[in-house]
Amino acid sequence: MPQIEQLAATYSSQIFWILVFFGFTFFVIGRGMVPKVMDTVAKRDNQIADDLLAAERARKQADAEEESWRQRENANRAQAHALIAEARATAATETEQRLAAAQATIDGKIADAEAGIAAARKAAAAEIETVAAEATRDIIGRVAGLSLDEGQVRAAVKENLVHG
Secondary structure: OHHHHHHHHHHHHHHHHHHHHHHHHHHHHHHHHHHHHHHHHHHHHHHHHHHHHHHHHHHHHHHHHHHHHHHHHHHHHHHHHHHHHHHHHHHHHHHHHHHHHHHHHHHHHHHHHHHHHHHHHHHHHHHHHHHHHHHHHHHHHHHOOOOOOHHHHHHHHHHHHHHO
C-alpha cells in the first residue's frame, strides 16, 4: 500500500508542523492574549464591584438625606399647625372681644330704648289720666250737672285706672 508508506514518510513532518502551530498558538494566545483578556475581565469585575459599592453608599446617603428631610418637613408641618392653632385662638379671642363690645353697645341701646319706652309709657299714662279726668269731669258736668274739683276727679280716675 503506497498510501500508508507515503503517510509514514510525511508523518514526522506533519507532527513537527502541528507542534509548531500549536506551540505558536499556545504562546501567542495562551501566554499573550489570555492573560490580557483575563486581566481585563478582572478589572471589569473590580469596576463593577466598585460601582455597586458606590451605588450602595449613594443609596444609603440618599436614604439618610430623605429621612432628614422628612424629619424637617414633619417639624415644619407641626410648627405650621401650631401657628394655625395660635391664629385660630387669637382670632377667637378677638372675635369674642368684638362680640362683647358689640353686645355692650347693643345692651346700652336697649337700656336707652327701655328707658325711653318707660318714659313714653309714663307720659302716655299721664296723658291718658289727664284726658280721662277731663272727660270724666265734662261727662259728670253734663249728665249730673255737677261741678267737681279737678283733684277729686283725678284721684278717682287714677284709682279706677289702677284697680280697674
